[in-house]
Each structure stands twice: as structure tokens, then as C-alpha cells.
Amino acid sequence: MADITSNLVWHLKCDEEAGATSMLDSASGNNPNLIIGPPIFGGAGKFGNAIDCDGATVAYAKAPNLITLSADFTIAFWMNTSDLTTKQYPIGQHADALQGVELFNSAISMRFNSQFATSIMSIAGKVIVDTWAHIAITRISGAIKGYVGAIQEGTASSAITVVLDKLGTFGGTFTPYSGLLDDVRIYDRGMAPDDLTALLSPYAISDRYRQQQLLIPSAA
Numbered sequence: 001m002a003d004i005t006s007n008l009v010w011h012l013k014c015d016e017e018a019g020a021t022s023m024l025d026s027a028s029g030n031n032p033n034l035i036i037g038p039p040i041f042g043g044a045g046k047f048g049n050a051i052d053c054d055g056a057t058v059a060y061a062k063a064p065n066l067i068t069l070s071a072d073f074t075i076a077f078w079m080n081t082s083d084l085t086t087k088q089y090p091i092g093q094h095a096d097a098l099q100g101v102e103l104f105n106s107a108i109s110m111r112f113n114s115q116f117a118t119s120i121m122s123i124a125g126k127v128i129v130d131t132w133a134h135i136a137i138t139r140i141s142g143a144i145k146g147y148v149g150a151i152q153e154g155t156a157s158s159a160i161t162v163v164l165d166k167l168g169t170f171g172g173t174f175t176p177y178s179g180l181l182d183d184v185r186i187y188d189r190g191m192a193p194d195d196l197t198a199l200l201s202p203y204a205i206s207d208r209y210r211q212q213q214l215l216i217p218s219a220a
Contacts, residue, residue: 009186013182014048014182020042021033030063032062032166043180045078046078050078051167053178063165069164071188072190075185075186076186076191078180080133081103081129081179081180084129088103108123111162112162120145121155126151135148139158139190142158150196
């Protein structure tokens with residue numbers, strides 16, 4: 001049986017309505033507040049609503065407590081971006097302009113602890129603009145794997161700690177993300193492929209996933 005609940009340290013379903021000023025973290029109560037910019041809540045999500053970032057206005061949601069990932073981890077989220085070429089950061093850290101998940105030139109990288117970006121996977125031809133795609137990055141004993149949907153698309157290696165607390169950009173006013181984000185999850189364990197596949201199911205949103213009910217959404 002797939003496990004999508006153990007070691008879940010941050011879970012943002014992103015179902016807030018337009019006009020909301022904060023969002024609910026259903027895992028640990030680390031609830032981000034909307035900072036600057038337009039009301040980014042209430043976009044049309046993969047399941048329910050989504051965070052909607054326009055890529056020009058610096059609008060983001062920041063959690064009060066840092067999420068420190070010093071060992072194994074999984075970062076997973078649904079992404080519907082309108083730009084695959086500009087360097088942007090759907091997930092980052094407010095106080096450090098060099099940590100987070102980096103999207104640039106149809107590739108996804110991680111920035112660890114103010115280090116240069118660690119390339120994980122090319123998403124060219126696998127992620128299409130204005131189309132929902134599920135992205136997952138796992139680390140187990142320093143070995144990093146990147147997934148688009150249920151398919152592993154790349155590997156890397158790093159044991160450096162990464163600290164996160166922010167959606168929509170990183171470090172102050174740097175590189176706002178352009179597009180939609182939905183069902184953002186961070187685990188302090190590396191998830192198995194079966195677990196990641198379970199996150200593609202609409203049942204994952206309510207955590208009522210059952211192996212026999214697994215539904216793989218279409219690419220649309």
C-alpha cells in the first residue's frame with residue numbers, strides 16, 4: 001500500500017478562495033501568509049483551487065517557521081507554468097536568495113544552502129506551458145531523483161541542507177514564479193515510486209487514497 005501521509009511536514013492544498021490573506025498547512029499548522037502583490041489565491045487548480053502567480057508582480061506566501069531538510073526529503077507539487085525559459089522559483093526561502101526549487105530553460109534544479117544550482121532533470125517535452133504537471137524531487141542518503149508524473153527523469157547527488165518557507169519566489173523580491181501551484185507537499189523522508197504515483201490521484205488531496213482506486217489523470 002502506498003504511503004502519502006508518513007513524515008509529511010508541510011501540506012498546502014491551495015484551496016483558499018480569492019481574497020484570502022493566509023493559507024492552511026494541514027500537516028503541522030505552519031500556515032503561510034500572503035505577502036505583497038495581488039490576491040494570488042483562488043486560481044483554477046488541478047484539484048479545486050490553486051495559487052496563481054503572474055510572474056511579474058512579486059506576490060508570495062511565506063510560512064512563519066522554516067522547514068529544514070538536512071537528510072532525506074521529498075518535495076512534490078502540481079505546476080502549471082506559463083513560462084519555461086525564465087529563471088523562476090516556485091518554492092524557496094525568504095531570507096536566502098539562493099535556496100529553493102529552480103525552473104529555468106526547461107530544466108529543474110535545486111539550490112542548496114546558497115550553493116550553485118544542482119541540476120536534477122530536463123523537463124523539455126515533458127512539461128508543457130499552461131498544462132498541469134506533477135513534479136517531485138526526492139533525496140535518499142544523498143541520492144536525488146527527479147520525477148515528472150510517475151516517470152523518473154533525472155538524478156543528482158547532494159547531502160547539503162536546504163531550508164524552505166516560501167511559495168511563489170525566493171529571497172525577497174527575486175524571480176517571481178509565473179503560473180499556478182497546487183497540492184504542495186514536503187516530507188522529511190524520501191518517497192518510493194509507488195508513493196509518488198499515489199500523489200497523482202485526486203484521492204490524495206483528501207488523503208483517502210486506496211491502492212485499488214488509483215486514477216492516473218490525463219496530461220490535460
